Amino acid sequence: MTESRSSYYEVLRVAVTATDKEIKVAYRRAARTAHPDHGGDAAAFRQVTAAYETLIDPTRRKAYDRSYAAGTAGRTAGAGDSEAHFDAPAAGSHASATVHRPSTPRNTAGDPALYLPPYDSAAFEAAGTVPLIPFSQASQQVHGMPRKRGIFGAEARIQREMRTVQLITRQVLPAIPAARLVNGLQSPADNSHIDHALMSGYRLALIGSMLLPKGAYAWDGQTLNHGGRSIAPPQLAHVVRAMQDIFPELNVTGWTVIHSPDGNLHEPVIDRHRRTSGAGETVQVVNAAGLVRGLKHFLSSGPTPNTVNVPILARLLRGMH
Secondary structure (H helix, E strand, C coil): CCCHHHCCHHHHHHCCCCCCHHHHHHHHHHHHCCCCHHHCHHHHHHHHHHHHHHHHHHHHHHHHHHHHCCCCCCCCCCCCCCCCCCCCCCCCCCCCCCCCCCCCCCCCCCCCCCCHHHHHHHHHHCCCCCCCHHHHHHCCEEEEECCCCCCCCHHHHHHHHHHHHHHHHHHHHCCCCEEEEEEEEECCCCCEEEEEHHHHHHEEEEEEEEECCCCCCEECCEEEECEEEEEECCCCHHHHHHHHCCCCEEEEEEEEEEECCCCCCCCCCEEEECCCCCCCCEEEEHHHHHHHHHHHHHHHCCCCCCCCHHHHHHHHHCEEE
């Protein structure tokens, strides 16, 4: 991987949680090495300078973080791998098809979490690098919590998002130790937010939440129909496509979970009506029980579901609002 593909944090060899003081110290160290007067080259020095100017400015750093700027995610396969494992793309994406080495055993989702790259202090010291995020942070299964943003409907939104967090925390995360739930991401497609992102291995689920009365709803791929009334769920398809383009090594899907007022996981009932031939299933609309079943199957059926890809997790955490 060339330096031009590295993130600014990797260029300066600092963690994404680095303070201004740590960034300044890292810049002076990197600048001495990269400067042409000390045996470096002009291109490397320009990159070090650009990294410093971006990360030392709070406004520019926030914008950079929320752009999910590319790093070396997906290129950190374990020792002995000649190529990274990456999953088949979601319907309608332009990502590469499934690739995995036939001789590589398929790990089960219930196995203890493995980290790529491993948290090996000797290896980091030999390479002159630092972990992008501390192990204490990488080992957490839940990152961030729903919080107020905007003015209208904040309390109701927080309540339904909290239901989703509790549902995933209690019924999905214990079954998949490597799964990481990140709440409140900036959408790369517009100025909105992604309620929840759940990643394990090389699969990423983007999840939105709704609260609707009990009953039977028909989902036709665009709207929920109930009693002659049409309800449009959160618009996730364009966000899924944008995140798939940013993370081509992942299989990115979208889910909207419909909660019932009384907390019954099997209500409301969501019936899927026949859709237009050839339409891609970019986003699935399900009740709480359907979300649990669907997420467990989606995450556990991917390649190496017991791995935590640290560079990708670091990029997601940088994108939190």
